Amino acid sequence: NAGVTQTPKFRILKIGQSMTLQCTQDMNHNYMYWYRQDPGMGLKLIYYSVGAGITDKGEVPNGYNVSRSTTEDFPLRLELAAPSQTSVYFCASSFGRGLNEKLFFGSGTQLSVL
Amino acid sequence: AQSVTQLDSQVPVFEEAPVELRCNYSSSVSVYLFWYVQYPNQGLQLLLKYLSGSTLVKGINGFEAEFNKSQTSFHLRKPSVHISDTAEYFCAVRPQNTGKLIFGQGTTLQVKP
Numbered sequence: 001n002a003g004v005t006q007t008p009k010f011r012i013l014k015i016g017q018s019m020t021l022q023c024t025q026d027m028n029h030n031y032m033y034w035y036r037q038d039p040g041m042g043l044k045l046i047y048y049s050v051g052a053g054i055t056d057k058g059e060v061p062n063g064y065n066v067s068r069s070t071t072e073d074f075p076l077r078l079e080l081a082a083p084s085q086t087s088v089y090f091c092a093s094s095f096g097r098g099l100n101e102k103l104f105f106g107s108g109t110q111l112s113v114l
Numbered sequence: 115a116q117s118v119t120q121l122d123s124q125v126p127v128f129e130e131a132p133v134e135l136r137c138n139y140s141s142s143v144s145v146y147l148f149w150y151v152q153y154p155n156q157g158l159q160l161l162l163k164y165l166s167g168s169t170l171v172k173g174i175n176g177f178e179a180e181f182n183k184s185q186t187s188f189h190l191r192k193p194s195v196h197i198s199d200t201a202e203y204f205c206a207v208r209p210q211n212t213g214k215l216i217f218g219q220g221t222t223l224q225v226k227p
Contacts, residue, residue, distance in 0.1 A: 031213045042204060042219040050213040059216060096213055101146065105157045
């Protein structure tokens with residue numbers, strides 16, 4: 001049981017480059033999330049999805065895009081990378097309701113934009 | 115839109131002393147509330163959650179939290195802390211009518227011997 005798998009674990013980008021952070025879960029969770037974690041700032045929600053084909057903006061969506069074509073996958077796209085996007089990114093998933101509500105996190109992606 | 119505020123960025127406390135980590139939220143609709151913990155160099159794990167029912171919620175590792183709707187608070191408490199409780203603690207809130215789960219800024223609990 002893999003849980004939530006994020007790739008890559010580390011990446012260095014040059015300003016203006018683009019990349020996709022991959023996230024997949026094998027728990028049949030409806031809800032999926034992308035967060036970024038910066039020191040002293042907690043986790044900021046970038047985008048979330050409550051099911052395949054449904055996505056919505058979080059607190060800090062600018063500079064990012066997502067898609068959810070399947071229940072399992074929720075990739076995060078960075079277009080025109082900027083130094084402000086240097087952060088640790090976490091993907092997470094949840095059943096989203098009831099007694100089983102609990103976020104399962106991926107291991108994170110450390111991204112540096114230079 | 116909802117928001118979450120953790121009132122203390124750092125809380126130093128001596129071992130075996132009680133501790134309270136404060137969390138306030140705002141939302142125009144009813145919410146679900148959570149506390150997560152992040153130990154050094156580890157991922158986040160769920161401590162406890164309030165979905166409905168009793169306002170006093172017990173979690174893992176001896177932690178508990180009380181939901182106070184009138185004060186829009188969800189403070190985390192432990193009667194006697196251990197060195198191993200040193201970690202970053204995050205309060206989180208999700209309105210019941212959306213999937214939008216947001217976190218507070220985090221509180222660093224530093225337990226001293």
